[in-house]
Amino acid sequence: MATTETTATTVTAATTEASAADRFRAAVEERRTDALEELFTEDVRFYSPVKFKPFEGRAMALGLFGVLLRTFEDFRYVGELAGSAQTAAGVAGGSAESAILIFRATVNGKEIHGIDLLQFDEAGRIKEFTVMVRPLSAVQTLSEAVLSGLVADGLVPQP
Secondary structure, eight states: OHHHHHHHHHHHHHHHHHHHHHHHHHHHHTTOHHHHGGGEEEEEEEEOTTOSSOEESHHHHHHHHHHHHHHOEEEEEEEEEEEEEEOTTGGGGOEEEEEEEEEEEEETTEEEEEEEEEEEOTTSOEEEEEEEEEOHHHHHHHHHHHHHHHHHTTSSOOO
C-alpha cells in the first residue's frame, strides 16, 4: 500500500511540473507575459547566455520576457524533454524537476537555435530559468537587441 501511495505522489508531482511547462510554453507561444506571472516564484533566477550573474526576481524576469517576446521573430518551440537536474546552486541546491523546451527563432536576420531549461520548486513553479543559444553570431545579435530593449524599458541603465 505504501508503494502505491508513493507512486501516486510521484505521478502527481510529475504532472504538476508537466502542467507548468505546458502553461509556460502556451504563454510564450501566445506572447502573454501576464500569463507567466503565476508560473514564476517570487525569487526566480533567470540565467542568460550573455550575462554571468542571473537576473533575479519575478518583476525582472517578467520585464525581460516582455523584451524577449518583442525581440524574437518567428519564435517557435520544436521539442520538449523532461526529467530532473542539479540546480545552478550546485550540490547545495540539490536537484529539481526540470523541463527543457527546444526552440528556434530569428533576431535581426540571424537564425537562433536554443533551449529553455525550466527548473521547478515543490509547488511546480519555475524557480530557475536558464537559456542557452547558438551560434555565437546569434548570441551576439540577441545580446545587442535585448540590451537595447532592457534600456528602453528602464530595466537596466544605459551602459
